[in-house]
Amino acid sequence: MCGFIGIAGLPGNEVAAELYEGLIALQHRGQDAAGILSFDGKFHQRKQNGMVRDIFHAQDMEHLKGNLAIAHVRYPTVGGGAGEDAQPFYINFPFGVGMAHNGNLTNWVDLKSRKFPAANICLESSCDVEAILYAFAMGMQRTLKMDPLADRLRTAVESAFEHAKGAYSVVGILSDGALFAFRDPHGIKPCIVGRRVSAKGTEWAVASESVAFDVLGFERFRDLKNGEAFLVVPGQDPVFIQITQKKHTPCIFELVYFARPDSFLDGVSVYKARQRFGEAIAAQWIEAGLPTPDAVIPIPDSARDAALSAALALGVPYREGFIKNRYVGRTFIMPSQAQRKSSIRRKLNPIPIEFEGRTVLLIDDSIVRGNTSRKIIETARKAGASKVYFATTSPPLIAPCPYGIDMATKDDFVARNRSSEEVRIEIGADLLLYLDMERMIAAGRAKNPELTEFCTGCFTGQYPTPDAAEHLEALSAERAAMRV
Numbered sequence: 001m002c003g004f005i006g007i008a009g010l011p012g013n014e015v016a017a018e019l020y021e022g023l024i025a026l027q028h029r030g031q032d033a034a035g036i037l038s039f040d041g042k043f044h045q046r047k048q049n050g051m052v053r054d055i056f057h058a059q060d061m062e063h064l065k066g067n068l069a070i071a072h073v074r075y076p077t078v079g080g081g082a083g084e085d086a087q088p089f090y091i092n093f094p095f096g097v098g099m100a101h102n103g104n105l106t107n108w109v110d111l112k113s114r115k116f117p118a119a120n121i122c123l124e125s126s127c128d129v130e131a132i133l134y135a136f137a138m139g140m141q142r143t144l145k146m147d148p149l150a151d152r153l154r155t156a157v158e159s160a161f162e163h164a165k166g167a168y169s170v171v172g173i174l175s176d177g178a179l180f181a182f183r184d185p186h187g188i189k190p191c192i193v194g195r196r197v198s199a200k201g202t203e204w205a206v207a208s209e210s211v212a213f214d215v216l217g218f219e220r221f222r223d224l225k226n227g228e229a230f231l232v233v234p235g236q237d238p239v240f241i242q243i244t245q246k247k248h249t250p251c252i253f254e255l256v257y258f259a260r261p262d263s264f265l266d267g268v269s270v271y272k273a274r275q276r277f278g279e280a281i282a283a284q285w286i287e288a289g290l291p292t293p294d295a296v297i298p299i300p301d302s303a304r305d306a307a308l309s310a311a312l313a314l315g316v317p318y319r320e321g322f323i324k325n326r327y328v329g330r331t332f333i334m335p336s337q338a339q340r341k342s343s344i345r346r347k348l349n350p351i352p353i354e355f356e357g358r359t360v361l362l363i364d365d366s367i368v369r370g371n372t373s374r375k376i377i378e379t380a381r382k383a384g385a386s387k388v389y390f391a392t393t394s395p396p397l398i399a400p401c402p403y404g405i406d407m408a409t410k411d412d413f414v415a416r417n418r419s420s421e422e423v424r425i426e427i428g429a430d431l432l433l434y435l436d437m438e439r440m441i442a443a444g445r446a447k448n449p450e451l452t453e454f455c456t457g458c459f460t461g462q463y464p465t466p467d468a469a470e471h472l473e474a475l476s477a478e479r480a481a482m483r484v
C-alpha cells in the first residue's frame with residue numbers, strides 16, 4: 001500500500017512545495033520511502049528511503065522546478081525497501097514519462113523474467129511501477145505520430161492494462177506537458193481527482209486519498225472510475241477516458257483500517273463508514289443477546305470512530321483506555337513474533353482507572369495474527385478489568401492480500417482454520433464478536449448505492465483478478481525463504 005499525489009498547476013506556478021504538504025497528509029500510507037518528480041521542460045527528481053519530513057529540505061524545493069509534479073510515499077510489501085525502489089520512476093526515451101503508483105502487480109515475475117526480456121526490456125528495480133511504466137511506454141511508442149494527446153494516452157493505458165495484472169492506481173507526467181492518471185479495471189485501489197479554482201484559472205490534482213486535497217485547498221472533483229484514465233494539460237480542460245471496465249470492487253480494508261478518517265473514497269466518508277461499522281457492531285451485539293458492558297474502549301487510532309458510535313448505540317460510556325505512543329514504529333511489520341509482541345505493550349499503555357472493576361468492550365478494526373488483541377486483553381485484565389469483551393469492525397481475516405496490503409502469509413492468520421470460539425480462547429477474551437460480512441459491506445456502501453461490491457479477498461480468499469492465487473503462492477515461498 002502506498003500513496004501518491006500529482007498536481008497540474010497553472011503555468012508559472014511552482015508546485016513542489018505543495019506536493020510536500022500533500023505527502024505529509026498521506027504519510028500514513030507509507031513510511032518507508034518518498035519521492036517527488038517535477039517537470040519544467042525536463043524532469044527533476046528527489047527520492048530516498050525515510051519519512052517525508054526527513055527527505056525534503058528547502059533547497060530541494062528550489063531544485064524541483066515546474067508546475068507539473070507527482071509525488072509518492074512508499075509502504076514496502078514483501079522483499080522491498082531498497083532505495084532504488086523508491087518512486088516516482090521516469091524515462092526520457094523514446095519520450096518522457098514519469099510515474100508513481102499504489103498497488104501490486106500479480107504477474108510481475110512473469111513480466112520481468114519472460115515477457116519484457118522478449119521485448120528487450122530489462123527491469124532494474126523490483127518495483128511494480130517500473131513494469132507499468134514500460135507497458136505504458138510500449139503502447140505510447142505505437143502512437144508517436146497520433147494526435148490528439150488523449151488518443152495517445154488511451155493507447156498507452158490500454159497497453160498497461162493488457163500487460164499489468166493486479167490492482168493499481170497510477171499518476172504520471174508526460175513530457176508533452178500533461179498530468180495523467182488511471183485506475184485498474186476493477187478499481188481496487190483508490191484514485192481521486194481534485195480541482196482548485198481561482199481568479200487566475202483552474203488547477204487539477206490527483207491523489208490516493210482526498211485528505212491530500214484538503215490541506216492544499218483543492219475540492220474533491222470526482223473519483224476516477226475503474227478502468228478510467230484522466231489527462232490534463234495545465235490551463236486546459238481535463239479529459240476523462242473510459243478505457244475498459246470490469247466489476248468495480250474497491251478494497252474494503254481501506255475503509256476498515258488503511259485510509260485516514262478525514263478522507264472520502266469512492267464518495268464514501270471513511271469517518272462515517274467507521275461510525276456505521278460501530279453501529280452495526282452494537283446492533284449485532286444486541287441481537288446476539290450479549291451482556292451490556294460498563295464501557296466501550298477503542299484500540300487507537302483506527303477503531304475510535306466505530307467505538308464511539310457503538311457506545312452510543314449500546315447506551316454505555318465511551319472511554320479512552322489506551323494511550324498510543326506514536327513514536328514506537330510499526331509493530332506490525334517487525335520480523336519476529338517476539339519483537340512484535342514486546343513493542344505492542346510499549347505502543348499502547350493503559351489508563352487503569354478506566355478498567356478497575358469494570359466489564360469493558362474493546363473495539364479494534366481487525367485481528368490478523370492475534371498478537372495485538374491478546375496483549376491488549378492481557379493488559380486490560382492487569383489494569384483491573386473484571387471482564388474483557390472484544391469486537392472487531394471486520395469479519396475474520398483469513399487470507400493474504402495480493403494487491404499490496406502487507407498482512408501475513410496464510411498460516412499466520414489466527415482465524416484461519418479456527419472457529420470464532422477458538423479465536424476467542426486464543427486471544428483470551430471473555431466474549432468475541434466479529435462484525436458480519438454483510439453488515440460490514442452494507443455499512444461500507446451505505447452512502448453510495450453505485451457501489452455494489454468490494455474486494456473482500458482478505459476475508460474470503462476469493463479475489464477479483466484471476467492470477468491472484470498463483471501470485472500469493474510465489475509470495476509465500478519468498479517469505480519462507482527470507483525467514484531461513
Ligand code: AMP
Pocket residue numbers: 257299302332364365366367368369370371372373405406407
Ligand atoms: P495482529 O496483532 O497481527 O492481530 O494485528 C492486528 C492489528 O494490526 C490491528 O490492531 C490492526 O489495526 C492492525 N493492522 C491490521 N492490518 C494491518 C496492516 N496491513 N498493516 C499494519 N497494521 C495492520
